[in-house]
Amino acid sequence: MAETAPAKEPIRASEIDPKFKYELTKMHGGEKLLKCFQCGTCTSDCPIARFSDTYRPRQIIRMAQLGLKNRVLNSDTLWLCAACFTCTDRCPQGVEVASVIRVLRNLAAENGCVPQVFKEQACCILESGYAYKIPELRVKKRETQGLPPLPKGNSESVRKTLKGVKFFETAEKKGEPSGQ
């Protein structure tokens, strides 16, 4: 997945949604968003930020505080979070950083802003029960090594879950978040 970090572009007043931060604070996990004072502890302790030039949880929190709804929801970097909760544990202000990121991802998904790679991964899980397509060669190699066949995924159960979270509707959506 290509990493995009649009936050370095100049901010235009027209792209600020002043209500966005309040919407986020009403969502479960986003309540303490406004307490962030940008100390950077979350970024310095984040295992993903350590290996990425663009992924900065502090920046995501700031974009959310500033109301840069389109930027943050369209940012591919939002999807790099590994949900390890280190940031949440270390934040001196009690901001639930990982949960804010989850809230933002959910909003992004509702607006159709899901990177193609994740949509493809979901399709693969639906088809096979596996997160990626296991090459036939590897399956055959297992046989020659005397290993048992791989268990079959329960795609019907996965389909029910995805239907429950309206995955199919959101996967079809494209474009920028509305409401600005």
Ligand code: SF4
């Ligand atoms: S650790 Fe907490 S207060 Fe510091 S930048 Fe991250 S979210 Fe903000």
Ligand code: SF4
């Ligand atoms: S939860 Fe996400 S943002 Fe927080 S430390 Fe882990 S990878 Fe980084």
